[in-house]
Amino acid sequence: MENTLCIVGAGSTCLAFLHYYTQHFKRAAGGAPKTLFVIEKSEEFGCGVAYSHDLASNLLNTKSGYITPFLDKPGDFFAWLNLNAAAVRDRYPAFSMTIDSYAPRPLFGMYLKSRFKSVIKEAASVGVNVVQISAEVIDVVKHLGGYVVHTDCGVSLKCESVFLMCGTLPGQPLQRAPRRSMLAHPYPVSELPALIAPTSSVAVIGSRLSCIDAVIGLFENGHQGQVTIYSRSGFFPSVRGTQGRITPRYLTVDYFDELLAQNATLTLEQLVTLVSKEIAEHGGGVPEQFQVPQPPEDILEFLRQEIDAAQQARPWQAVLYTTNKVIDKVWALLSEADKKQFLAKYMGVFMSYRVSIPVDNAQKILGYMEAGRLAFIPGEHRILCASDQEVLVAGAQGEVCRYDAVINATGSPRDVSKLDSVLMSKLLAHRAVLANPHGGLCIDRQTYQAINARGVSEDDLYVLGELTNGEFLFTSALDINSTHASRCCEGFFERLSLKHCAPLQAALYAENA
Incomplete structure (x- = not known):
């Protein structure tokens, strides 16, 4: 055979x-x-x-x-x-x-x-x-x-x-029973206008790239209703700067291969030190005491600052992108405890900084928010109930909002x-x-x-x-x-x-x- x-x-x-x-x-x-x-x-x-x-x-x-x-x-x-x-x-x-x-x-x-x-x-x-x-x-x-x-x-x-x-x-549907008001994912975005009426109020669950695609796709196809983004982590994607690629000095394949060959381990603290040294090596500012970034308190101000910063090179972004060659090796060097801690506490902030968006799309999102057409709600939320005509979503403070449609943009679990x-x-x-x-x-x-x-x-x-x-x-x-x-x-x-x-x-x- x-x-x-x-x-x-x-x-x-x-x-x-x-x-x-x-x-x-x-x-x-x-x-x-x-x-x-x-x-x-x-x-x-x-x-x-x-x-x-x-x-x-x-x-x-x-x-x-x-x-x-x-x-x-x-x-x-x-x-x-x-x-x-x-x-x-x-x-x-x-x-x-x-x-x-x-x-x-x-x-x-x-x-x-x-x-x-x-x-x-x-x-x-x-x-x-x-x-x-x-x-x-x-x-x-x-x-x-x-x-x-x-x-x-x-x-x-x-x-x-x-x-x-x-x-x-x-991922599995947000609700077990299929409802016309609940979209399992936003793709293809071109079909959203056929599924959601132009005056409908829409909730988008998730705040990463799928969310950006869904929001811009809706508004650029004539959507007139209010759209609200729900983000459990509260983080939003950073905006891509003008920098090109770099050649790392510290975060090198050879360095991490040597650690793996020695059956060595790497702590999150040591990793932060290496990344900070690499950023400094390529002209980026590094605080003396590293602190994990917190979710933005004011999403409008965050986007304005990000768009402004994206007009020039952002060395820390170049460093994060160069880790593509070593990220699997770094992950293998972490202890099980550090892996669990990273996924539980830091994955949200890592993804928001690592997976950035072009400035053109950031400007569109900011424009929708400034016009009052797009809202951003951080924190825990849950879907209370759904029918074919409406969905009720409870926010972190217990407030309940009604939507004509909900789009799951959380990506693949x-x-x-x-x-x-x-x-x-x-x-x-x-x-x-x-x-x-x-x-x-x-x-x-x-x-x-x-x-x-x-x-x-x-x-x-x-x-x-x-x-x-x-x-x-x-x-x-x-x-x-x-x-x-x-x-x-x-x-x-x-x-x-x-x-x-x-x-x-x-x-x-x-x-x-």
Whole structure:
């Protein structure tokens, strides 16, 4: 029987993996699967939910000259823009095509889909057949030295290896009973006007990038009703400055690799010291006594100050972005106690500073607030009840507000038991995978193999992307997931090589015995 491989999910991580797979296949001695099934539940292959077809107001938060899904092709997106300049200008006339611009995410999605086609052609040229299947994977069951992948369309595939690259899976509904007034997520934002009447009062739960997309998408499509953002942490995304990339002096790959080789540990206090030294090294101001930033007391003043500060370089942002290369190593060096403390106390502030927004979108949000069209309510809140016509939300002070519609913009839960995923529910139920207490699934961080409920690595079941956030902390950035895809692919071919060589070595040993 032909050796086959199945990839669940066809987003940017899958695209990167296919690219690296093709490069390794060219050099492989033999034994690597020549048929790769890629199963994607949406109709778009290569872009995932984050970069799918939607409104141009959904902006990237990485500059056009830097973003790429391929580690070995820096500047690939910008090169593609120049090659397709006429089509880009026709489709996105307001987009300024420069190295420092922030492109619409659907435009980046066009690029990813184009590159997906190119990668498939390149794979075919070396003898790798990538078979695309539009379906949702609902179960993966171990069977006779491999796995059977079951889909919702009735197709089942027998594969020797399965790679889960499911992307950002949605959370379970805020209310058990489905209601027309409750939207599980804001995407695609372009469809919100068809679901929410223009004069409706709307509550948006969550204050990160999904919230920004939802709010701007509503107002730019003619929404007239009041919109209110609810944020449990009280934090709001920082605004991206003009700085470029830096070369770190202290937060280096070599430094953290050395600590890992020594089985050393790192405390949160030591990490703060290292980050502070790096910021100072690159011209940033650092207080003598570090204090964890608090949520803004006045959201309007916060946005005004952020927009003003974003007109120049912000060294601390450059330092935070350069940690993409080491964040998985830093996380591995922390104690379990420090990991729990970080997630419980500091994750909100970390995300608000690490995942910034372009100044254009910040100015829009400020404008809506100054006009009285958008409100921001920090603190604990809960949904009291919901019908098809209205939702009642209780705030931190016990106040109850009525809304015509509620949009859940909290993103994908770290806790896999809270995901709205048939596949995850079944994998957990038959103990093929194990939930990581810090988020996602337990994996072997060296091989990316899933760890089952017995604590044993599954030989040919691999996990990449958001489902590994408990092992690596932050897995939402394109370059981070591309790095993991590269490492996983390299390790996969190394193990294939060992398997391929083992019979030959045994034969030679028997011949010489």
